[in-house]
Amino acid sequence: xxxxFFKILAVLLVLGLLLAIGGAYKAQTWLNEPMRSGDELDIQxxxxxxxxxxxxxxxxxxxxxxAHPNIWAWYARYSKKAHLLKAGDYVLQxxxxxxxxxxxxxxxxxxxxxxxxxEGSRFREALAAIKSHPGLRKELVNLSDQDxxxxxxxxxxx
Numbered sequence: 788x789x790x791x792f793f794k795i796l797a798v799l800l801v802l803g804l805l806l807a808i809g810g811a812y813k814a815q816t817w818l819n820e821p822m823r824s825g826d827e828l829d830i831q832x833x834x835x836x837x838x839x840x841x842x843x844x845x846x847x848x849x850x851x852x853x854a855h856p857n858i859w860a861w862y863a864r865y866s867k868k869a870h871l872l873k874a875g876d877y878v879l880q881x882x883x884x885x886x887x888x889x890x891x892x893x894x895x896x897x898x899x900x901x902x903x904x905x906e907g908s909r910f911r912e913a914l915a916a917i918k919s920h921p922g923l924r925k926e927l928v929n930l931s932d933q934d935x936x937x938x939x940x941x942x943x944x945x
Contacts, residue, residue: 814858822852822888823881832877834892840869843892852879852888859885868893910941 830850834843840863844856853859863869868889875897879888900922904913914935917923935941 814855814862817855817858818862818885821882821884822879828881829878830881831898832879832892834872834874834877836874838872838874840864840872843872847888852881853885859889862886863889873897 830852832846832850832852834846838846839860841856841860844853844860844863847853847859848856860869862885863872866889871893873893873895875895877892877896878898879891883891900920902916902920902923904916908916930938
């Protein structure tokens with residue numbers, strides 16, 4: 788009776804080991820295949836400050852970039868890159884692999900915005916251009932002229 792117990796236990800251990808190896812192989816294969824094969828789309832992705840790997844993975848999943856958010860988040864933690872994710876607006880190509888997408892989100896290679904301020908512009912004109920630009924965060928909107936002058940060491944906002 789004891790020997791049949793060990794035989795069953797050995798079979799279960801072998802089956803568990805085979806399942807683990809198969810799962811690891813599937814995860815590794817998926818991580819190295821393009822996220823969306825066949826099309827080359829640029830997809831906008833926003834990483835918010837303080838957002839963790841699981842939240843970013845769910846965002847990528849919602850946008851149709853990745854099929855397995857748990858595997859992506861696990862890989863980000865396993866590769867010790869989860870805490871290195873940088874906030875910002877990114878453009879990810881759909882033909883990247885999940886590993887390449889993670890590397891891009893860690894690199895901080897964010898989408899840049901262009902803003903032109905004409906030489907000779909007054910401070911108020913430059914501030915108006917900044918406030919009206921659709922791609923920039925509006926952190927100066929609620930500050931008074933006096934607060935702006937103090938914050939940036941400007942004597943006069945004329």
